[in-house]
Amino acid sequence: MWRLTDEQRELRDTIRTFAQDVVRPAMLDVDERSPYPRELHDAMAAQGLLGLAVPAAYGGRGATSVAYCAFIEELARVSGTASLMAAYVKLTTLPIVLAGSEEQKERFLPGLADGSKLGSYAISEPRVGSDPAALQMTAECHGDTWVLNGTKRFIGNAGLSDLYVVFARTGDENAKGVSAFVVPGDADGLSVEVLPTMGMPGWRLGAPTFSDVEVPAANLLGRAGEGFKIAMQTFDASRPTVAAQAVGLGQGAVDLALDYARRRVTFGKPLIEHQGMQFKLARLEAQVAAARALAYQAATFVDERDPRMTKLSAAAKLMASDVAMEATTEAVQVLGGNGYLKEFPAERMMRDAKVLQIYEGANEIQLLVIARQMSIEAEKRGVIWTEAVQAEGRTEPAPSEEVGARA
Numbered sequence: 001m002w003r004l005t006d007e008q009r010e011l012r013d014t015i016r017t018f019a020q021d022v023v024r025p026a027m028l029d030v031d032e033r034s035p036y037p038r039e040l041h042d043a044m045a046a047q048g049l050l051g052l053a054v055p056a057a058y059g060g061r062g063a064t065s066v067a068y069c070a071f072i073e074e075l076a077r078v079s080g081t082a083s084l085m086a087a088y089v090k091l092t093t094l095p096i097v098l099a100g101s102e103e104q105k106e107r108f109l110p111g112l113a114d115g116s117k118l119g120s121y122a123i124s125e126p127r128v129g130s131d132p133a134a135l136q137m138t139a140e141c142h143g144d145t146w147v148l149n150g151t152k153r154f155i156g157n158a159g160l161s162d163l164y165v166v167f168a169r170t171g172d173e174n175a176k177g178v179s180a181f182v183v184p185g186d187a188d189g190l191s192v193e194v195l196p197t198m199g200m201p202g203w204r205l206g207a208p209t210f211s212d213v214e215v216p217a218a219n220l221l222g223r224a225g226e227g228f229k230i231a232m233q234t235f236d237a238s239r240p241t242v243a244a245q246a247v248g249l250g251q252g253a254v255d256l257a258l259d260y261a262r263r264r265v266t267f268g269k270p271l272i273e274h275q276g277m278q279f280k281l282a283r284l285e286a287q288v289a290a291a292r293a294l295a296y297q298a299a300t301f302v303d304e305r306d307p308r309m310t311k312l313s314a315a316a317k318l319m320a321s322d323v324a325m326e327a328t329t330e331a332v333q334v335l336g337g338n339g340y341l342k343e344f345p346a347e348r349m350m351r352d353a354k355v356l357q358i359y360e361g362a363n364e365i366q367l368l369v370i371a372r373q374m375s376i377e378a379e380k381r382g383v384i385w386t387e388a389v390q391a392e393g394r395t396e397p398a399p400s401e402e403v404g405a406r407a
């Protein structure tokens with residue numbers, strides 16, 4: 001069972017204060033300020049927060065996934081964009097932490113951890129998102145140099161990044177033909193189209209194109225052909241963070257709705273005294289609490305390298321993002337007309353929540369991941385002796401062809 005340690009609780013409380021005192025005021029007018037909020041980035045860096053998940057040996061603080069979830073949840077409670085700015089550091093550093101050589105870790109991680117450098121994680125392409133094993137961008141080996149060609153799409157920090165972790169095709173086989181590279185942001189042949197978004201205002205999204213971009217062999221992460229595995233391991237470890245973002249956004253929305261319902265009077269009494277409103281908010285509070293339990297349990301599995309983490313990380317991301325979408329949409333409803341105004345944060349929370357159901361694998365893909373893991377588990381478990389089978393009078397387990405799920 002997950003439980004915050006005293007140290008983690010202390011960290012969470014510090015971040016809660018930082019989020020209220022620094023993040024909230026800095027992000028009040030975020031919709032009007034489209035450039036990346038660099039000053040907030042710098043403020044988080046100054047507190048040593050951006051490199052929280054990076055191992056201490058490379059300039060970070062080596063926080064556990066559980067502690068990291070607490071950090072991201074607190075940020076998301078006040079600002080989806082701030083939580084994404086922070087969480088994206090983990091997404092970008094994870095492939096290097098998981099697959100980089102000692103030399104690569106020393107070269108790339110400290111700058112990302114201390115916030116002096118920005119990174120990007122680039123796997124999605126114009127024609128390939130949910131099925132990254134089919135990605136089309138190519139990397140060809142010419143002696144000591146790899147030459148990259150192709151376009152990525154929906155890439156965070158694009159155009160601002162000092163380095164991109166890029167997944168490209170180095171062989172014909174689907175998943176086994178993908179490799180991961182670190183590409184410098186100032187590489188010749190790299191250009192970026194900026195993509196305006198619905199939510200997460202201030203966050204930079206873009207489509208980088210790589211035209212004969214050369215990177216040294218020393219920038220290949222792991223071995224050629226290991227890129228897909230690196231990408232999937234990254235998602236396993238990173239999805240609880242998305243779930244924590246969702247929990248924070250959901251809780252922030254419930255808190256806002258409750259606050260409003262206590263003050264707004266209809267039919268002669270505060271909204272919150274109408275039972276229909278109490279039930280609505282109580283159900284949302286329960287849903288957020290359930291999502292939180294799942295998110296932190298998945299993070300615990302990541303910390304313990306429990307093989308169940310793939311399934312639970314996907315489940316946490318799926319459930320928590322759906323809860324965040326529902327809670328933020330309901331918060332708009334509770335605020336009535338005011339919910340629709342930019343003057344109140346409810347509509348921004350709703351716009352921010354939507355992308356949690358889409359990035360790091362859309363929720364339909366989380367269902368595929370969960371179903372695949374269930375099949376693997378069932379295969380290992382073997383046939384379960386059911387009453388139905390007994391009722392047929394069998395004395396032996398059913399042959400496998402009669403058990404549809406095992407076929």
Ligand SMILES: Cc1cc2nc3c(=O)[nH]c(=O)nc-3n(C[C@H](O)[C@H](O)[C@H](O)COP(=O)(O)OP(=O)(O)OC[C@H]3O[C@@H](n4cnc5c(N)ncnc54)[C@H](O)[C@@H]3O)c2cc1C
Nearest residue numbers: 121122123124128129130154155156355359360361362364
């Ligand atoms: C704000 C934002 C930030 C992002 N940041 C990054 C980033 O930094 N780096 C990066 O690499 N990518 C990033 N992404 C991309 C994101 O991960 C993809 O958009 C996502 O994986 C979905 O891929 P797609 O858009 O190509 O949708 P598609 O793959 O075209 O899917 C479209 C829809 O069909 C559904 N679908 C697909 N296949 C199936 C199936 N077999 N069964 C049922 N339904 C299916 C999907 O779930 C989805 O709802 C970001 C996206 C957004 C919006």
